[in-house]
């Protein structure tokens with residue numbers, strides 16, 4: 001880590017050592033990372049990625065940590081994009097943004113410019129980079145629906161990839177191993193008033209069905225075309241608690257940290273819910289959230305396959 005710190009100090013980059021990731025994850029859980037780096041803009045991010053790539057240093061990039069459970073202290077450096085300058089470029093109805101911009105901020109900017117298409121995504125607490133990686137979506141709209149191209153860092157190079165060359169599916173993309181630097185989307189021109197109405201409608205629906213509180217959103221994907229919440233609720237698990245983690249009584253697929261929860265409470269509750277659903281329905285639940293730890297197995301799908 002000393003050589004990394006030397007590089008970061010020399011370039012005056014913002015970073016923290018032995019950083020408690022629970023402080024910044026939306027569920028307020030997680031281990032520590034030896035080094036957490038906050039690039040200020042796309043150029044800084046590129047410089048850091050190039051350095052790690054040249055030195056063959058394994059790393060991971062995160063946005064708002066709204067879909068990841070950090071299950072242990074991490075041995076490798078973490079890059080967090082959500083403090084990056086929110087760069088937005090307009091070209092008629094095409095909009096290019098940096099990966100670290102939040103979806104809510106982007107939706108606000110689009111509304112101010114009378115551009116429509118992302119209203120359903122405005123309540124997802126994600127960065128554009130994380131949302132593209134997961135192909136985040138809500139109310140029938142996925143982020144990939146309006147994607148034109150992404151600028152990515154891959155194998156030491158910056159490459160522009162068009163939407164056609166990426167596969168997107170249900171909470172899935174083939175962006176694993178790429179770092180999204182920027183993305184270009186297309187939108188439709190609509191009246192400000194209509195855009196506000198749509199955002200209000202989706203916000204109302206979201207607040208009606210989803211709980212507030214510290215969470216990672218939906219823990220499990222759909223199975224057999226039925227929401228995981230359906231199975232968990234039918235098992236009578238709403239309100240069931242393991243330590244400080246409780247299954248929301250508003251939405252059974254949301255596991256809430258009531259303040260003093262731990263990673264092991266969360267994992268135990270998951271195991272319990274999975275067993276109940278398997279026993280009662282014969283259905284195996286698959287997680288929508290990603291568990292992040294040090295094992296090669298966990299990180300093997302990331303193509304920066306270098307270990308320090």
Ligand SMILES: Cc1cc2nc3c(=O)[nH]c(=O)nc-3n(C[C@H](O)[C@H](O)[C@H](O)COP(=O)(O)OP(=O)(O)OC[C@H]3O[C@@H](n4cnc5c(N)ncnc54)[C@H](O)[C@@H]3O)c2cc1C
Nearest residue numbers: 062063064065066067126127129130131133136137180217
């Ligand atoms: C209250 C709540 C509500 C939610 N509602 C929804 C919803 O309606 N629909 C939905 O789809 N999801 C929802 N989510 C889940 C979550 O917000 C999404 O999965 C989102 O895409 C994660 O974005 P992030 O920036 O937080 O990514 P992170 O959680 O930080 O990372 C997720 C993955 O993306 C990768 N990644 C992050 N940035 C980049 C980058 N620049 N380049 C390449 N890879 C990157 C990470 O390595 C990781 O594998 C919700 C979560 C919460 C807490």
